[in-house]
Amino acid sequence: MKRMRTLAGISILALVLAACSSGTTDTAAEETAAALDDSNCAAAENFCVGLVTDIGKVDDKSFNQSAHEGAMAAAAEVGGFYKYIETTDTKDYAANMGQFTDKSYDVIVTVGFLMAEATVTAAKANPNTKFIGVDQFQAEEVANVTGLIFPEDQAGYGAGYLAGLMTKTNKIGSVLGLEIAPVQLFAKGFEAGAKAANANVAVTTVYHPPADNGFGDPVWGAAEAKKQLAQGADIIFGAGGGTGNGALIEIAKAEGAGTAIFCIGVDTDQWFTVPEAQPCLITSAVKGLTEGTTALVKKAFDGSIAGGNFVGSAGIADYHDFASVVPMDVQDKVAGVVAGLKDGSIKTGVTL
Amino acid sequence: MTLTETKTPNKIGFLVRNQSIVVPIVAIFVAFVLGGILIFLQGVNPLVAYRAIFSEAWFDSDGLLRTFQKTTPLVLAGLAVTVGLRVGLFNIGAQGQLISAALASALAGIYITNLPPILHVLVSLFCGVIVGALWAGIAGVLKAYRGVHEVISTIMLNSIAIGILDYLVSNPFQEPDQSLQRTKKIAETAVLPNIGVIPFGFILALIICLLVSWMLNKTTAGFRFNTVGKNKFAATYAGINMKLMVVTGMLLSGGLAGLGGAIETLGITYRFEPAFNAGLGFDGITIALLARANPLATIPAAILVGTLRAGGASLQFETGIEPEIVDVLLAITLLLVSAPILAKYLFRGKAQKSANVTSGWGN
């Protein structure tokens, strides 16, 4: 009897959860009329786009998701077919890419610099397929691999400049994911920009200790942010996937969030991806992941894509509701700095 | 404590080995049915989903290689837990032993130079086995001489291993010029090659499996092992040195787990990365229980688990079902295969005793 009840209970729970969850990937919903399946990608008129995530999901509110949205949008625009695979095991990179190459996909987007080696290997084995490596710097040029890279330090610099001008306590901080190159670029850029704007500012920089969940530990991120706030920081940069998101959410809860205390997001405009952070989210240090992916996939479609590196854009996101809080002269100065970074007249001076 | 001991002597031998083969089979079947319901609730035909998994894992040459690659450490993890169970120990620490061994063999593969290929591979494997054995040996010694229950000590040792290795691989042994947490690649001479679709490691695992089976069933040492596992008091009465058995059992168990980690490193990843294969230890438990602590049966059990894991990517590719469904399937299998209620239900009337694998914390 108890077994029956337990089973019934579990089934009901499963039904309820299934009704409002996404245990499946949304490929069905996102396809467009033109190419309905990938049964004949080899044909010239069918354009098939594939995406392989790094360990993690396309719903990570961070770079996997941005690349996914970019590729999906590009496929829709050109009337192609799009599908993705979420990697669960680093040993599966090659196999996952193989799923796409076996079906003669035209373009494969691989997300995350941990996949760099696997991407190049797969590209060399499949010279007719184009590979787009997001965050994968190509030290050597391989004809069918394009590394989509971003000047993260520039985005960080812009955000830091804003923070340096806006801080009233002269103390700002950053709560970061693992200490890897892209994150370091963001963090060092942030510090450089802040100091350039305000010589008296003190910047606290804390990385998540090396662990499997370095980019998915919101509890640690929140606790760290709370600590930095308690010690006087009034603007904090949260850069590290789920970890950083935890920090943003915690700061949004703080007294004075939005008036005296602010937070800055990363990678994409987190105003939309982490709505809980809106009370404090003055801006985000963004890399044009979505636009860059879309652009490159379209280039692959029209044949203009080239090997080597493609530098995407980086900057800071809109102030949204804080446009009235940030003084006009500050906005102008920051805009000037961002423009200067873009055209090269200002250098961040950040090296790794 | 002793009162209850004589009334319910260690039942592991009895349960796991006298359980009918019907139980694991029914367990797997029911798990697939329940999993199928979950898949159906996502709007996908379960048969299509299962076909996707199996066709990728078995009928695609890359997939077949991957299946073998995933099965190999699973066989060894299953053997590790099996050997432990036979002597009455529950080794939950296979994970920690495995990753310690993986790092050790990676380091041997990187830093030992000037060895011809075969020798280099053997030495590296050996390093891995030794480290895995020693890591488990800590738990064995603590149990034999201080009465610390191996379940709790191996759980602690798992976490300790993860912490130490995380540190080692981000500082002293980190690949230079890379901010990634991992070691350099091992030397070419230390690589375990594949023969067609069959990794050499898999053949090695099969041989070890046969050896273990032979040892347990045909040698005096194996006889002692089994006796200790069936009834501690009879064993002591027969003059078997319990402390030695416990330590040896853990060493052997850890060595097997270590071999799994070493083969994974030398034959598949070619370096040490912390994030590799986090569920291996627990999969080993599932396999050992499915195999009813019979070493030879760990092979088909490991093939099943390896297939599910290898086919998971294709599952998502073809049907959109997320790969975590495999974890759910295996968890349900583990639940059913270890709940005597299933046996009682199937064999109403036949006395099936309790599934008492462990007997508390303090011995």
Added chain:
Amino acid sequence: MLDFIKDNRKPVITLGLVTVIAYVFYFLDEIKTTSVLVFGWGYAVPLVLAAMVGIIGERTGVVNIGIEGQMLMSAFASFFGSVITGNIYLGMLIGIAAGLIMGGFLAVAAVKWEMDQIIAGVVINIVAAGLTSFFYAPGKTLPQLVPVVSIPILSDIPLIGPVFFRNGIFALATLFIVLAVNFAIFKTRWGLRSRSVGEYPSAADAAGINVTRVRMMNVTLAGALAGCAGAFLALEAAGTFARGLTAGRGFLALAIMIFGAWNPMGALAAALFFGLSTALASQLQADEVINIPQQFVNLLPFVMTLIVLSVAVGRVRPPAAAGQPYTKEG
């Protein structure tokens, strides 16, 4: 009160020492000390609650290594419960209910079905991890925040006040829960019966206590505390859910339970000790005073527990019948 201190000498002395040291630092740097303590207590809260789950279970004779899975499931349930119902308080209740259900499952599996308790715990962990990953839906936001409550008078005590008495609901409740559990286990009839079931079940049976019922009830109810721990993590600590949110805290709680000698006050002291050492190491690193690799700090509880277990044989021992299913003889 004196009795209480006498019975819990070691934890009280430890806590006393820690308090004194804390106040010394407080005089040196008010803000920093407070923030370090807040970090430490925040780290300790879910661990303390989880350790209570383990203690109640083991004192009654049921080993629970599935606390990790219980917490994860409760965190998931409380977050999505809040989202679906639009009410964070309902979400909390749902989270606690999830803990109760998983506790009930352990109770049925390990006590009624006489499944091996370790394996039952392992199953709970795997199932929880698999289900929460599988059913996770992105992009959901909490409808409200857990309000921060200040207990009057108590929260004005310098240093201790803001740390312990100005918090969200679960964090506030934790201290009181520990005291309540401690009282219940050692000073009530329920506690006495539970402990006898855990130490010498056949004698308890002979005395007329329904061993099975006591075990099942305790394990199930203890699940509510796991639910609190999970709800705390998702709703108060992180404000969101992420796959694998619990990150091994359930196993850490086992170490704390053992290190605290299966005693609620001991577990509290142990959790605080480890929480503070983590916070301290983090602060020292931020101040660039000394860089103790965080991994070693994280290892400390496990290593110390192993040492304690190996060294203090006989003096630190679990309930005698923990881990064995009880079958009525004759």
